[in-house]
Amino acid sequence: MTDGEALQALTITASDGQLALAGEIDAHTAPQLGAAIAEVAAPHVVLDMSAVEFVDSSGLRVLIEAHKALEENGGRLVLHDPSPAVRRLLEVSGVGDHLHVEQL
Amino acid sequence: MSNHAVREFRGTSDFADVSAARRFVRSQLVDIDPAVSSDMQLAVSELVTNAIEHGHADTVIVDISCVDGEVILVVTHPGTTDDLPDVDSWQPAPPEALAGRGLGIVRHLATSVSMRRLGDRVSITVRRALA
Numbered sequence: 001m002t003d004g005e006a007l008q009a010l011t012i013t014a015s016d017g018q019l020a021l022a023g024e025i026d027a028h029t030a031p032q033l034g035a036a037i038a039e040v041a042a043p044h045v046v047l048d049m050s051a052v053e054f055v056d057s058s059g060l061r062v063l064i065e066a067h068k069a070l071e072e073n074g075g076r077l078v079l080h081d082p083s084p085a086v087r088r089l090l091e092v093s094g095v096g097d098h099l100h101v102e103q104l
Numbered sequence: 105m106s107n108h109a110v111r112e113f114r115g116t117s118d119f120a121d122v123s124a125a126r127r128f129v130r131s132q133l134v135d136i137d138p139a140v141s142s143d144m145q146l147a148v149s150e151l152v153t154n155a156i157e158h159g160h161a162d163t164v165i166v167d168i169s170c171v172d173g174e175v176i177l178v179v180t181h182p183g184t185t186d187d188l189p190d191v192d193s194w195q196p197a198p199p200e201a202l203a204g205r206g207l208g209i210v211r212h213l214a215t216s217v218s219m220r221r222l223g224d225r226v227s228i229t230v231r232r233a234l235a
Contacts, residue, residue, distance in 0.1 A: 026123060026126075026149055026153065027119035028122060054126065056150055056153065057209055061205070085142065089209075092143075092146075092209050093205055093209055093212075094199065095199045
């Protein structure tokens with residue numbers, strides 16, 4: 001793997017109901033995120049999105065699915081400290097108000 | 105500034121090529137407003153993903169140019185214009201919708217979008233003015 005490819009990957013680090021995401025979320029890596037959220041045992045899931053370099057509608061789809069699934073079970077999905085790429089996607093897609101976003 | 109580059113993604117079998125398409129666009133837009141470059145990377149990601157999702161991945165051609173104060177992104181893939189909704193209907197999806205959001209996002213990012221049929225291929229042109 002070259003350094004360039006390493007930068008493309010999505011890295012997910014889990015700790016106490018919080019998932020720290022780093023890298024790019026697209027159709028290739030979004031299933032990895034969906035699986036990681038589903039594995040969190042807690043009803044409240046916090047995603048640290050400060051190191052997300054790219055996200056598109058495939059990533060957004062996973063976030064909306066997880067948001068719905070957690071809310072239906074009395075839980076909550078929080079998008080914590082969204083990076084500029086995340087904020088831009090929330091803005092252009094018009095779903096920013098629909099999800100729980102925690103700006104720093 | 106004026107430049108033009110084309111890259112073909114052949115035999116695209118999974119979504120790994122989507123990031124390659126973004127890298128290609130980024131590599132061609134190094135001298136412009138980073139916000140515009142980011143938006144065009146998002147646009148190409150949506151269009152190439154859409155092409156692969158609809159089974160038209162055998163050849164996806166990404167053409168990017170920067171000329172006369174605008175960035176022009178053209179994504180061409182096998183298929184017909186019947187495979188895609190009219191550009192006028194590329195609207196934001198409701199917040200709770202799961203699918204069908206990509207084209208509305210592309211429309212939002214673009215100054216203009218057009219679509220045309222070229223024989224057995226369909227070509228989508230996204231124009232974005234440089235502020």
